[in-house]
Amino acid sequence: xxxxxDSSLTHPYRINSYEQGSVVIGDERFxxxxxxxxxxxxxxxxxxxxxxxxxxxxxxxxxxxPELILLGTGSKQHFPDADLxxxxxxxxxxxxxxxxxxxxxxxxxxxxxxxxxxAALLMIE
Numbered sequence: 713x714x715x716x717x718d719s720s721l722t723h724p725y726r727i728n729s730y731e732q733g734s735v736v737i738g739d740e741r742f743x744x745x746x747x748x749x750x751x752x753x754x755x756x757x758x759x760x761x762x763x764x765x766x767x768x769x770x771x772x773x774x775x776x777x778p779e780l781i782l783l784g785t786g787s788k789q790h791f792p793d794a795d796l797x798x799x800x801x802x803x804x805x806x807x808x809x810x811x812x813x814x815x816x817x818x819x820x821x822x823x824x825x826x827x828x829x830x831a832a833l834l835m836i837e
Contacts, residue, residue: 723823725750727816732787732836735816747773749830750823757832762790767799770807770832774799778830780806780822784815786834812836 725748728736735742737753745757757772759765762785773781781800783792789811800807810818812833819831 730816779828782815782831784812784833787836
């Protein structure tokens with residue numbers, strides 16, 4: 713799905729589109745899980761499926777000190793165990809769990825608002 717935003721607002725780390733098996737950021741197509749923030753894209757984030765996600769994977773994002781983490785869980789929304797989210801909660805970092813399409817759209821809106829957001833995206837199967 714192509715994402716339409718205000719064309720006068722450009723950002724190098726804006727999600728342009730997503731579909732089964734890929735996310736397009738700028739002119740680059742990513743085909744594996746990734747982390748995106750307003751300042752960096754980390755390709756090949758180790759968990760490739762929802763069941764692969766462990767605390768240390770989320771800690772990698774928490775170390776970036778975002779105000780909010782969006783966790784895109786693939787084609788469907790899956791909720792992790794509360795223990796997995798504990799470290800973010802202790803640091804008052806919000807985590808929103810949603811399907812990857814919703815996470816892509818939400819990330820762009822928050823980016824456009826100038827928020828310090830990080831999105832961890834699993835590919836849509």
